Amino acid sequence: MDLAFEQADLAFQQEVRAYLDEVLDDELRRKLSQSKNGYVDKEGQVKWHKALAKKGWVAPHWPEEWGGPGWTATQKYIFDVENARLGTPIVSPMGVRMVGPVILAFGTDEQKKKFLPPIYNGDVWWCQGYSEPGAGSDLASLQMKAEDKGDHYLLNGTKIWTTHAQWADWIFCLVRTDATVAKRQNGISFVLVDMHSPGISVKPIVTLDGPIENEQEINQVFFDDVKVPKENRIGEQDKGWTYAKYLLEFERGNTYAPSIKRAIKKIRRIAAAESDGCGGQLIEDAGFRDKINQLEIEATAMEFTELRIFAALSAGQAPGPESSILKCRGSEMQQRVSELVLEAVGVYGHPFIADTFAISNEPRPGSDYAGPAAPAYFNYRKTSIYAGSNEIQRNIIAKLVLGL
């Protein structure tokens, strides 16, 4: 066992650090500090995506043939850590991390040529059409109908909780091509749908954090006789579940610890700025400090869990159900971060600032960091619900890791 990076990795780390620091401009930093849900607006998201694409760094997991940087596992990890350290925007995962790998693994050459470059370059925005009103945790019960019409499918039904559908040019959907099957995982197909097709409509879902217009995080998407050419199907008809599951492993296999450690630094800064009502600063309050330190210790446990998993990966092992461990602990820590920020800002958690991105001459009630505190706390309840709820993750661990 050894913790130290090699010389070449250290040089790489410096290079990453310098470039990220250069392209993360003041505007992006300002918007990030005011984000209620971890994202900035579409313009900012695209700007960041393109800055990474230009350098060849936007899709670390892709093969070099399609623009991947050919990094080692250590380099990928360093890249993640440096992004988290600086607090850069999350690259919208739906293209690069979700549908991209599926197209790479199961797509035809035509599909690869058509879809991968615009994903890479950030020219098209993708969204994920898995969940339906009746099919959340029980995804395999999905019902959206795709009728076989010879050269195309005719789609009818609805998808819900679709992140950033209002910004999307394309959606990848799980649809039911066979409703007669006994096992519901069968009879599902994976199709790519142009969001500009006739018959698609998007209805915003307003979340608790009170987003402003067009900045909503989630939507319901309705499909009314939408034609999808068969060439937009991934892999075989009725075999979509296999591709869908492949994607989920990518969705859940994030690193959490570096960004949580960064967030803890931010809490320390806020606590140093807030008074404790006893003539000192909140950071001097032993009880509050205990909570921050406790969280930091848990983040360290998380960090070394991630390192262990990642070391196993570089030796050629698959992540498998370990991604569920990361998802459970990581999401719960993200929530605790938002809880501590809200606690730190005291009474100034109350004022509601509708548009936290807006620049105004009128000072806000309370400090700038207080504005997004409560909305972020409300919004981050999502992290234990989405990408497979934490109850479902624990079921997976019980079954696949503990063998219960």
Place this chain on the structure above:
Amino acid sequence: MDFSFTEEQTLLRNTVERFVQDKYDFETRAKIIKSDDGWRKDYWQQFAELGILAAPFDEDHGGLGGSAIDIMVMMEELGKGLVVEPFLPTVVLGGGFLRHGGTAAHKAEVIPAVIGGECVIAPAYAEPRGRFNLADLETTAKKDGEGYVLNGHKAVALGGPWADKFIITARTSGGQRDEQGVTVFLVDKNTDGLSTRDYPTVDGYRASEVMLDNVKVSADAIIGDVDNGLELVERVMDEGIAALCAEACGVMKQLVDKTIAYSRERKQFGVAIGSFQVLQHRMVDMYLNYEQSVSMTYMVNLKLGEDATERKKAASAAKVQIGRAGKFIGQNAVQIHGGMGITEEMDVGHYFKRITMIDTQFGNVDHHMRRYAALSE
């Protein structure tokens, strides 16, 4: 020993309950909190007509002579409906200051106006740098002839935008955090030099920053004794806590009931999600947390009349209980609702937001743990 309610209390509860059922359904509330005014003034008038605003005041001043328990049963019902009209700031806190510290003139003039629904009061006790310490005051009141001149900035005065009068704590002597030297003033909103910055709150209320720039008031504005106001402030805030705990019980009751109902209806994997044992145990724990909170709410409301140390301990203990229980119940209610739980369209999220912000009102769990510890030494 007797834990039953009097006929009057049951009547008051039923009155508020019926009002909420008939006039404060979820859609109506959603419209109210989005409206320009943020409240229904006509509802406030109806509260007056129904006698709701009169409950705690002496019969001499036109009140009903009710007790803390009367307030408790009403607050619980108001909590169930997430009613935003300023009963707590005006009647419980404002009323408390007037009852315990008001001059004969305040009682004769202001109390009847409160009861009649003509006067909304917003207490402004918090400050930007005071956190939850009621004695940490940068706002000053300097003697000026017969009267006083107030300068300072009061933070997050709930109900401020609707207020006719503010109750303002200021320092008349001593150092910034001294217990001595705190004085309470009743100030008309339209007094020269007083301005507000109004805004909605994350849980659907309205509040104000109150700026005091050479605000001149006469000595008649003082509630209680000069320099000795802190005990009065603490007493009224403890009564506020007792009432807030009752509101929290109403909110938690809804969160628990709605979650149980949802878990019966929502089907995944071919069964109601309420049949999953892990969710059953979670809901049982929500229920246990709720029951403990009801007990602590009774406890604090019954102990408001005891000596100051007992009263303070009771208030802090109850506030810790509802803070912890509220967080557990709120978070799990959302979790069990899945994606629906974080939508604005579903009521559960609004109860979650309210219960979250209740922890910050009158001092959070940490603050009251420390206050309790100091009183127990």
